[in-house]
Amino acid sequence: MAPRARDPSPGGRVFRSGGEVSPRRWGHVAERLADEHTVICPDLRGYGASDKPAATDPGVYAKRAMAADIVTLAAALGHERFALVGHDRGALVAFRAGLDHPETITHLGILDVVPTLDMGKVRRQRLDHAHKTALGLVRDHDLIAHEDLRIRNMLRSPAPKPNPEQPGSLLPNGAAAKAGLNRSLSDAGWGVFLTILHAKAESAGRDVIAVDPRNTSRTCPECGHAAAENRPTQEKFHCVGCGHQAHADIVGASNVLRAGPARRQAQPA
Ligand SMILES: [Zn+2]
Numbered sequence: 037m038a039p040r041a042r043d044p045s046p047g048g049r050v051f052r053s054g055g056e057v058s059p060r061r062w063g064h065v066a067e068r069l070a071d072e073h074t075v076i077c078p079d080l081r082g083y084g085a086s087d088k089p090a091a092t093d094p095g096v097y098a099k100r101a102m103a104a105d106i107v108t109l110a111a112a113l114g115h116e117r118f119a120l121v122g123h124d125r126g127a128l129v130a131f132r133a134g135l136d137h138p139e140t141i142t143h144l145g146i147l148d149v150v151p152t153l154d155m156g157k158v159r160r161q162r163l164d165h166a167h168k169t170a171l172g173l174v175r176d177h178d179l180i181a182h183e184d185l186r187i188r189n190m191l192r193s194p195a196p197k198p199n200p201e202q203p204g205s206l207l208p209n210g211a212a213a214k215a216g217l218n219r220s221l222s223d224a225g226w227g228v229f230l231t232i233l234h235a236k237a238e239s240a241g242r243d244v245i246a247v248d249p250r251n252t253s254r255t256c257p258e259c260g261h262a263a264a265e266n267r268p269t270q271e272k273f274h275c276v277g278c279g280h281q282a283h284a285d286i287v288g289a290s291n292v293l294r295a296g297p298a299r300r301q302a303q304p305a
Contacts, residue, residue, distance in 0.1 A: 062123060076113065080129060081105055103133035107140050121145035162225065163232075170233040174240045180233065181296025184246035185226060245296040252291040256280050 062077075069075050079086040080102050089096055106129070110118050120141050122130025127146045134144045173180055230244075237244040253273075255262040261277030268274055273287040 073119075074113075074115070076110065076115075078106065078109055080126060099129045099132040100136060102129040103136055106130075106133055107137050110140075116140065117142050119143035119145070121147065123147045163228070166229045166232050167236075170229065170236045173233065174236045174242050178242055179296060180237065180242065180244045181247050181292050182230060182233075182244070183249035183252065183292060185230065186246075187248050187250070247292045247295040249292070252295070253284060253288040255287075255291055257282075257287055257290050257294070 066075050066077055082088050082097055091097055095101060106120065110116075117140055120130045120133055120143070122128070122133075122145065124147075130144060131146060134141045234244050251262045254264055254266045256266060256273075256275035256277060258280040259275060259278040261275055263276055265276045266273055267284055269284075271284055273280075273282045273284040275281070
């Protein structure tokens with residue numbers, strides 16, 4: 037995309053793009069930005085219409101070199117300071133540009149990319165937290181019951197539909213698909229935690245029991261009445277049979293706990 041003539045802002049604005057898919061995905065965003073800013077959408081070196089220099093050494097295609105390209109290009113077009121938005125691999129390059137050229141980059145937008153350094157840190161923190169929590173549970177309790185994730189996965193409603201034209205993206209599939217996706221992500225964390233929990237419990241001689249999650253969140257712990265109507269909202273449990281009220285999570289947990297010993301008696305080890 038060519039640079040725009042209109043530029044009421046003090047700095048220009050460079051809109052970085054990643055691979056070929058970007059003009060289609062981000063082109064309309066660039067158009068909107070161009071109403072108020074100069075927008076420059078260069079391809080990274082080696083991509084699209086940009087130069088493809090021979091990779092004489094690994095530095096030729098390093099993010100640092102690509103970041104320098106953007107700063108050089110913007111300066112050549114008269115923008116000594118500018119905002120930078122990067123998408124996908126372009127986001128990693130934009131991040132590098134922000135580190136290498138802090139005087140030049142006034143604002144930084146990072147889109148559609150996993151911050152790899154942070155992810156490592158977060159994952160370590162989560163694992164550490166999972167170990168501590170599992171250790172505490174195993175130390176303090178002889179019996180631990182939890183929802184059986186395999187059954188919950190089987191019950192899961194609409195899987196997100198992959199978009200065949202754009203690998204990695206999803207077709208619109210209503211809120212349910214998003215909920216399914218979010219739940220599968222949180223289940224991944226649960227799966228890791230449960231693996232750690234089971235290992236610690238085994239070495240400590242404790243029982244960990246997976247309970248069928250069906251109806252645990254809508255069965256009344258007081259009178260046993262099971263109905264979807266017992267859950268007027270996500271948080272609230274209000275039994276239509278006996279009027280018992282409680283937080284839905286507490287009800288679910290107590291039902292799982294109660295089902296645990298029953299299941300243990302039914303399936304002697
Ligand atoms: Zn009840």
